Amino acid sequence: MSGHSLGEFEELVLLVVAANNNEAYGVLILEQLGERLKKKLNISAIHVALKRMEKKGFVESSYGGITNERGGRRKKYYSITSLGKKMLDSQYELRTSIYKQIPKISFGQ
Template identity: 75%
Template sequence: MSDRTLGEFEELVLLMVAAYHQAAYGVLILEKLEQQLNRKLNISAIHVALKRLEGKGFVTSSYGGITNERGGRRKKLYALTAAGKKALDINYELRTGIYRQIPNISFGQ
């Protein structure tokens, strides 16, 4: 398996980075994924996925400005790269292509 592929959780994190392009950060991604998935996640899992995604070239990171609300600490912001968008496009095409192969099945609903 190529190191440029996406695992399921990485894909979800990358989708959130794309949704909040250049304004995405760990806690925001955590909160939005917890809302979407309706389950609790660990911030460490988010940070590990972001680090892997950055290593694969799918996201870049930069630091935002210093704020009083964060006690003078800067927020690490993430942005989608062209390679990250391409990976999302490939996964989308793969998943929708397979989904379209499902026959029209009635379960009495």
């Protein structure tokens, strides 16, 4: 995966995209990630991360149909690419291998 990078926030957004593959869109990602992190996020941060990851080839986007509920605007849906999945797998393996190196320490719990 050399030449590719994935920041912490991008990784979290990509995980939510993968979990909701083909059904992920900005507001859904914002709500699910905000709920998990227990903090208020900015929709523009989500969109910036998605645009960056689309340029890197980690996600693809497509537009849904025009709806009256959205005033004639279409939702932009995101799905993870095979490169994006490989990046998530690589990140998972890296984090897990480092985590497994932590010695068994008791903190009195």
